[in-house]
Amino acid sequence: MEVPILKQGLYLIASIQSALTDADLSQLREALIQRVGKFRARGVIVDVTALDVMDSFAVRTLRDIAHMARLRGAETVIVGIQPEVAFAMVQLGLTLKGVSTALDLEEGLAFLDRQAQDRVERTRGRIIRG
């Protein structure tokens, strides 16, 4: 099943609706990374609220998406991890190190807005200083 990717302002939102096969996950990764460039997106949100299991491949793919998107200039947030899934993940040692997470879509958007603002302020500072 293909995951729909929505464009919302400067952000891309991928909302996973059902359990995905490894091939679906790889396809999602490729589509997202490609579209980050196409839409000049500054942020990516992957919503996993609907997932009640997360295996090591899924976690690795999410981490890869975050790292690849960062190289293409977009910050990634994973939102909606269920409490049970979170608990299972840490017990398996799958902790998504270096990847931002947020409670739900709303929080994710707020997080990206804050990040964008920080970036603007940093840039402004640099310009003034220069």
Place this chain on the structure above:
Amino acid sequence: MAARGKDPQSPAPLDPQAHTESTAALLRELVAHLRQNRTQLREEWARRITRAQLLTAMTEEEIFAEATSVYDNYVEALETGTFEALQAYARNLSERIIPRGVETHEVVGIVLLLRDVLARSLFAKYHEDFDKLNRILDAYEPAANRIANTVAVGFVQERERIIRQQQEAIRELSTPVLQVRERLLILPIIGVIDPQRARQLTEQLLRAIRTNRAKVVVIDITGVAAMDSNVANHLVQTVEASRLLGATVIVTGLSPEIAQTLVTIGVDLSEMATVGDLQGGIEEAERLLGYKVLPLEEVAPKA
């Protein structure tokens, strides 16, 4: 129990069928005897209970009332040979007397006393006919022992049930997740953390993060006296799992002993934000959430 004389004529009955029949007949006779002397034996029993200083938590009237119903149930169990009613009664009795602090040895003690009282009355009644006494005791003793066993087991089971129930209650009480401000939770942990409790704690916290939409959680472990590597690792896992839900965790109140142990056993706490005490933790959390607490005088002039 007093030594019994040897039966010179028949050491063992030849026909088992006849034997059971005669046992039933003997038990009937026994029951009739116990019914007849109910008042007197019951009083004797209650007296012996008081003299042995059992059931000190109960008044004399209560002891007598309970003794009466135990006695009747006892005789009934002897008569019918079924123990279900007695079992139910024993459980019911335990339920009533356990909260009053009655101990296991007291319950076993009073049942054994009753057995002795009844046996004595049988001695008194049949002392002329030694052979009859022997056979009566043969019928009486196994039944009486089984009754004593049933009551004691019923009592202990009831006690264990209550203990389990209380453990459950304590466990639930012991992990409160409290909201102190919008999006800020605190989780004070008090007492010993075993793996089961640690697990339950984490599950409860994660659920609370979701329902309260928390962004910051302060876990206060001032009340935890000791911590081993298992618990420490579990704490690290809890912090990680909370982060996956988008919440930052601040751990406060690590005692000097715990700090030393954790460093000595080499638990990796680099991912964990720690602040000295609960106050500091809450202040740090407020800072993260963008709150600033000011005294009213400092706010008023600006307005």
